[in-house]
Amino acid sequence: MKKRAAALTLCLALCLALCLALAPVTAEAAGSVYITAAGNDILPLNDATMPFLSDGYLYVASSIFTGQVNKSLGVAYLPSNVSNPNLCILYAVNNRSLMFDLNGNFVRDSDGNVTSRGAIRRGGEIFVPASIVAEFFKLEYSMTPLSVSAANEASYGALVWFRQPNFGLSEKEFINAAFSQIAMRYEQYLREQAPEDSGAEENPGGIYLPEGDGKSVYLCLKAGDSTAAQLDVLDALNAQAAFFCSLEFLENQGDLLRRMTATGHAVGLLADAGNAGQTVEEQLETGNRLLSQATMGKTRLVKLQNGDERDRQAVQEAGFSCLEAELDWSDSGLPDSVQAENLLRQVSSRRGDVRIWLGGAAGAAGLRAFLTAAAQAEDRCLALTETP
Structure with missing residues (x-):
């Protein structure tokens, strides 16, 4: 079963490598698959943290601002704590911060400004408006339409990309440079979405996987x-x-x-x-x-x-x-x-x-x-x- 699943996902990934391209997104298809990038990195792709549109605003998971993303963008995520479980904070090293109040549906910044466009809780994640985060922390972000194909079926979405100003690459240039990373993330996503294989272990296509000896x-x-x-x-x-x-x-x-x-x-x-x-x-x-x-x-x-x-x-x-x-x-x-x-x-x-x-x-x-x-x-x- 492992061999069959591996060969199938590899076949899908190879189809992606041939079909990933910039493409217009129709209103009906928009939002099917959103891939998130920060600086040079393509982030893991899963349904729990996938960006989405709400009332024309793009929302991204606040939890992405950790680890390597924190290093490349200079913005960190402070999760809700026991003392205030309804407060989500994003902050930078220069002591500037955004405080999202989940009860009041507003955000207050460290300069004392209040904006009514607050955060949204979806499942176990807190999503924040990308435009407000980018503007306050002086970041650039873009949402570039993508068409990704696997098994001859196209799925439409976008690449959501955060970076520091003057990054040096256009959206199209970045997608070309990060082609392999995008393909890898999408392949992982497809593998996680696929149902458990209950059939025989025959290889339906793709790369033949011989028994390895760990060489x-x-x-x-x-x-x-x-x-x-x-x-x-x-x-x-x-x-x-x-x-x-x-x-x-x-x-x-x-x-x-x-x-x-x-x-x-x-x-x-x-x-x-x-x-x-x-x-x-x-x-x-x-x-x-x-x-x-x-x-x-x-x-x-x-x-x-x-x-x-x-x-x-x-x-x-x-x-x-x-x-x-x-x-x-x-x-x-x-x-x-x-x-x-x-x-x-x-x-x-x-x-x-x-x-x-x-x-x-x-x-x-x-x-x-x-x-x-x-x-x-x-x-x-x-x-x-x-x-x-």
């Missing part, structure tokens, strides 16, 4: 134009990988390098033995200097290109560890779920841990399909260590 899988990628999207997928699914970087990437992509190291991924160097302008040793020295400038750290991981055994021996004698992958998928890449299934079959057919060289051809959809299926097969996708 470690080390995904190794060439850093490039797709790296940000790949990081979104990896981080959303709590998986790690190793990114091998050219000198150009190391020089120009400091933000992505810092993100890699901060979220547990490994960083390696790309070295080309066929480079007539620099020796391999010079390339490695320059690469670590650039990496140190960006992250205050260095690496011993190397992916050697166009080299022979003598070149690899020289790299190892210089104190570096050359990537020797059991599976080379740099030609096939990982563009879609079909290749993800093929790769998973090869991984499952091998004994012990597996290092996979994907090169620069791993698409976000294919990578997410593989990671989800590998997790169901009880394999772990980890960052490569520096040991040979």
